[in-house]
Amino acid sequence: MAESISDVQHRIASTKNTRQITTAMQMVQTSKLNQIQKSAIGYQDYVSRVKAVVMHLAKSQLLNDASSDLQSDRPIKKIGFLVVTSDRGMVGSYNSNVIRDTNQFIEEHQKDTKDYVILAVGGTGADFYKKRGENVAYEYRGVSDIPTFNEVREIVKTVTNMYENGEFDELYVCYDHFVNRISSTFRGEKMLPVDQESLGTADSEESDVHQLATSYDVEPSVEEVLKVVLPQYSESLIFGAILDAKTAEHASSSTAMKSASDNATDLIGQLELRYNRARQAAITTEITEITGGQEALNQ
Template sequence: MSSLKEIKGRITSVNSIWKITSAMRMIASAKLHKAQGAIENMLPYERKLNAMLAGLLSSDDTIDSPYTVRREVKRVAIVAVSSNSSLCGAFNANVVRKLHSVLHDDYGKLDRKDILLFPVGRKIYDAVKKEGFEPQGDFQHLSDKPDYKGAAELAQRLMHLFATGEVDRVDLIYNHFKSTAVQIMTQEPYLPLEQEIPTADASSHEGKWNLQPDYILEPSRDELIRAMLPMVLSLKIYTVLLDSSAAEHAARTMAMQLATDNADELLQELTVQYNKTRQQAITNELLDIMSGAAV
């Protein structure tokens, strides 16, 4: 049985951990509130704009855009988004596992030099290096504080690679924020652009966009598409970064909440053990006194 001193030391240690995890949970919760507001404000706008562009592209088969061309996939670019720090449960591990699965299952037949990886976040950057790939840049700053300028620069680079034929497909891998307790691991195509018109029920944020032939567009349809394409593609990257940021803070909030609850349970168990040990020590002392008095 552990001594009173050892148990008391463990209680002090666990209590310190409880204070740390509790503070980290409150900080993560505050950051989550801000990140959740940002993604909830951005997501409906991005989806509606994307639906409008899809309506324009699908309403006229004569429109030719370099971003809608479908080619045999001989070279691919993958953007994977993680966090820069840990203590957020399986958040980063899920991204690494998904990237590993995509590389081996979807693009296992491609040569390594034909797979371009754009890691956003230190954790996925380290995983890419461990896989033996050379990252196509350092985008760790976009993970901590997503900004539209940085997202637009990354989008422009991806658009240039696709338009010039240097890659035939661009995929995005990230955690989608659904709720504080649920983050969905997501893989979706970025380029080529889908030309199908998104449909949704009345309760969703996307709505419907059906471009009728008798609409008069000012400026022309081609000019509108040329102006909207870089905007929509840049907003998509920015939205993904905001989405992943909200999912990260949600995962960290839940992880710290579980750690705090576990520390609570352990403190209760140690307190009971301490009281039992102390009571046993007192009983032994009384028995010794009584035995001495009897002699």
């Protein structure tokens, strides 16, 4: 059955309404992206300095000579994977990419044990792993669009307590790193225990703090200093990862909404062309009928 002119008109109006919504959402997400980028830029300098200090502690052998709850040489019997996703949809391929790359990362880093737990920040990841029957030991939903340090501190405190209580022996954070407004890359970083592997590439991220000496006079004691420095180090890395992931989420959502608006514009163009052709055909038919009737009256 041929589509009527009124049906085409209805589809055009409906698509225009959809485009109006997606365009507004794109503007909102772009605004959030601009805000969180300002926060991220300022925070990166702080993170680089914290990493630099911990790296120098490692070089001076203080990390090896002292003990802390966040350092451990216990055998790796269970691994924790902190997965950062969004709580909602309409973020393009963001969530599917994070989950796909995380699953691959888990397969590569299970080492000699197949026992692991999922710690999900974001409802999409939590729901996905629950449906698969995975051991979701912790979930946190409702991370703000522009996360604050105090908000993430609750997550860090819970995670570190789980580590100290032996619920897992090693922690990796899996998230999408923001590259630019149209692309992001997956990162899987070891956070706990704090050792040479988890410090990883901190050397390359040091700022001018790298001029610090590698020997220290410590008061009141090395252990007391590490009780302050190492939790702050872990907090800064996990907060930085969540902030980075949220930036990538907003960028993906903005791109997805722009793509939806562009597709709606293309569809409207096609529908308007179809409408004009149908209208022209209807007018031609009416003219033909009028002409035919006039000829019949003249006979």
